[in-house]
Amino acid sequence: MTGSIRVLEDDGYSSIMVGNERVMVLFDADARIEQVERQTLGLMNSTRIGTAIADYRRERSPVPETGP
Template sequence: MSIASTAVAQGAAPWGEVHPDAEIVTAPVEVDGRVLFNVRGVTSFPAEARAAAIAARIERYASDPAADAGVVQVIDSTTHTAINIGDKVLMTLFDADARVEQTEREDLAIANSERISEAISDYRRERTPEVLRKHTVEALAAMLALAL
């Protein structure tokens, strides 16, 4: 994972807020090598750790063939917006997250939820028997070409 910037905070800020003198650290949420979106961090939960936790939740859900990929929900409250699948929270967004992206929290949640749905569908499609056979044949053909 890469870090887009480094923190220069002069004290702790609440989870949903960013210290006014801080540079905002972000990290990409990646699933199957594809960046879905970036998330910010705070002192107690750095961006890289937050991104990794979100990616792990998405991959855990995507790898469960019994789980329905079409049930990603955006659940709004006064202080935060949760992106859920069923009763499982994949991520929580705060106003400070939306400010980093220069948008409204609800709009960011909708965009992120759409990317999560697409990532789950892509993850599953890439692991179907047909696609796995195709990749195996391509790999064997490449090895044969190198051997000749």
């Protein structure tokens, strides 16, 4: 699922999508607060979301058993 995270650009906003679900919308005002371009903020946030999903899965995965 983390491979399906993408940023869709539209006029005045960016949507961060996971699969077919929109999980975040960023506006130019959000980017101004962070002092970056909106597209850069979209990339930064999509990376953070992907990392959070991967960490969540890793922390909840069964620990592989070691041999005798």
